[in-house]
Amino acid sequence: GAGVSQSPSNKVTEKGKDVELRCxxxxxxxALYWYRQSLGQGLEFLIYFQGNSAxxxxxxxxxxxxxxxxxxxxxxxxxxxxxxxxxxxxxxASSTWGDTQYFGPGTRLTVL
Amino acid sequence: xxxxxxxPSTLSVQEGDSAVIKCTYSDSASNYFPWxxxxxxxxxxxxxxxxxxxxxxxxxxxxxxxxxxxxxFSLHxxxxxxxxxxxxxxAALSNTGxxxxxxxxxxxxxxx
Numbered sequence: 171g172a173g174v175s176q177s178p179s180n181k182v183t184e185k186g187k188d189v190e191l192r193c194x195x196x197x198x199x200x201a202l203y204w205y206r207q208s209l210g211q212g213l214e215f216l217i218y219f220q221g222n223s224a225x226x227x228x229x230x231x232x233x234x235x236x237x238x239x240x241x242x243x244x245x246x247x248x249x250x251x252x253x254x255x256x257x258x259x260x261x262x263a264s265s266t267w268g269d270t271q272y273f274g275p276g277t278r279l280t281v282l
Numbered sequence: 283x284x285x286x287x288x289x290p291s292t293l294s295v296q297e298g299d300s301a302v303i304k305c306t307y308s309d310s311a312s313n314y315f316p317w318x319x320x321x322x323x324x325x326x327x328x329x330x331x332x333x334x335x336x337x338x339x340x341x342x343x344x345x346x347x348x349x350x351x352x353x354x355f356s357l358h359x360x361x362x363x364x365x366x367x368x369x370x371x372x373a374a375l376s377n378t379g380x381x382x383x384x385x386x387x388x389x390x391x392x393x394x
Contacts, residue, residue, distance in 0.1 A: 268380065273326050
């Protein structure tokens with residue numbers, strides 16, 4: 171079946187602009203995760219959605235970052251007033267309860 | 283919360299030799315431990331996983347061992363090949379939620 175998809179694959183923006191990144195999880199997966207990965211670094215947890223529960227936002231680095239998940243499926247990560255330090259690959263993953271995560275291909279964000 | 287530590291951060295081996303990567307975790311409630319391989323510019327992909335009701339699992343040249351008492355688990359790659367060169371991440375999942383906690387990654391280089 172179809173895996174996790176993300177769009178766009180690449181995004182170049184100017185400092186101060188807002189960006190939206192989209193994630194389509196695997197159908198039927200109740201959990202959805204966003205991570206950030208800077209070049210050569212590990213996976214930085216951002217936010218986690220599980221079913222209809224309130225999301226775990228504990229990893230969001232600032233109030234410029236927000237995310238929503240509509241209808242328990244598609245998720246959008248929004249970064250307002252982008253800064254150069256926001257440049258990274260943003261990875262989305264989905265899973266069923268208690269099972270492994272499957273990652274999307276990521277969105278490479280470059281803030282000029 | 284859970285804390286996962288991973289060692290070493292970098293590892294170089296000669297082709298044909300074995301490679302071992304170790305992770306420790308802090309939450310005794312963690313019961314699922316996946317390992318991901320991330321090739322340069324690609325998404326993390328699951329290569330092997332183990333649940334807390336077993337002590338070892340093997341899949342061809344890859345094996346994972348788990349010591350619940352000591353709270354550590356290890357990835358073993360035998361007969362390494364150049365295509366094994368990648369970054370490897372361990373992770374732990376607690377049975378009290380569906381949040382994954384990742385190690386900081388090990389960059390493995392297999393020298394031909």
